Amino acid sequence: MKKKISKAVMMRLPRYYRYLSEMDTTERETVSSHQLSVAMGFTASQIRQDLNNFGDFGVQGLGYNIEYLREQIAKALGMDRTNNMVLVGYGNVGNAIINYPGFANKGFRFKAIFDIDFSKIGKDIYGIPIYHVEKLNDYVERNNINIIVLTVPKTVVKDVVKNLKIKRKIGIWNFASIDLKLKDNYVVENVHLSDSLMRLSYRLWGKNGK
Amino acid sequence: MKKKISKAVMMRLPRYYRYLSEMDTTERETVSSHQLSVAMGFTASQIRQDLNNFGDFGVQGLGYNIEYLREQIAKALGMDRTNNMVLVGYGNVGNAIINYPGFANKGFRFKAIFDIDFSKIGKDIYGIPIYHVEKLNDYVERNNINIIVLTVPKTVVKDVVKNLKIKRKIGIWNFASIDLKLKDNYVVENVHLSDSLMRLSYRLWGKNGK
DNA sequence: TAGATTGTTAATCGATTAACAATC
């Protein structure tokens, strides 16, 4: 049965994708919900519910074809395509993201970097050119960019965002610890590092334990 | 009324903390659940439920005292203390974390860095010394370290973790896209950057749109 | 006192688990 993917299931899909990607398909081609449950720490029941939530992938008595299931999840996540990205703010975080392995092989490609520092502008990093940030909007419009990665300091984010006049659907992957409020065609995904650290703190010392 | 903080509420606490920290308390000292709901994008009803979930902070007719509420949330998150941290793996991600602003002022302090690269070992970064990773376990035991930040490549994580023999409760903030399975005294918080990027992809192109 | 806003109960909604019939 096919219905809308629920939010809880969507949040878990990247994890399924990761585990399935790491499975060795040379020995066995299928995996059962029980095997997955042991590896991933979900209940087998939840896994069957989840997968049934958006497609018919299993075969009774056999389980799920690992490779096929991985492909279907990739499709559901919209990862059966290339995403052209630009990075804004070539500081320490920007540098870490540009060098992060495992984006390119999932179809996420950096096309350009933007900064305000003239000592950086004009250079290129692994063939990715660095331009002045004032050229950002123009570049995004003309080069079919799908995702803008924001690694500028918190204080600058609003200025950068203010100058964006994109009309089509576009993703913003934001690393500043600020929640952006933008028009609906901007799809904002935040990475709040300090939120993550606070949750760790809670689990270590929080008033109600775990 | 005071009960155990539910998981959903705990996940939202860092966000409350962030918004309350950014509020200007020179003009007004209190904030109502309605005002918070507009700023944060939760319903006012949920905010009252959340805050009542772990304490009695509000005053009928007035709202919540911003400063006091922030302090109480910090306490609930276990942030009314200093955490001593070490970083393992001084690469691009490690460098980004060491330079990330806003950890120190929340009581998270880096005491040492560990790596295997002899061209780095012996140096120091802003006064934080870099040691060989074989000294990690010993250092953590002797220097009252609460949190180990793992910014080593995915392939090395298991080796690093294998050599840890800590018996007391300790946090692991893991940046490798691998789910660690450790003894119960290790509290593992993962930062899965590629999961976040996949969720952005879903919201842009996913099969069921948003 | 009157107005504002919380604290709290009840209703609704969504997510997870349990169980088993369907079927490979």
Next chain:
DNA sequence: TAGATTGTTAATCGATTAACAATC
């Protein structure tokens, strides 16, 4: 056919929303 394992329904659990009495 017998065994394994999914798909799916029903039961349970938890989280959110709505409503309003309590109270500052």
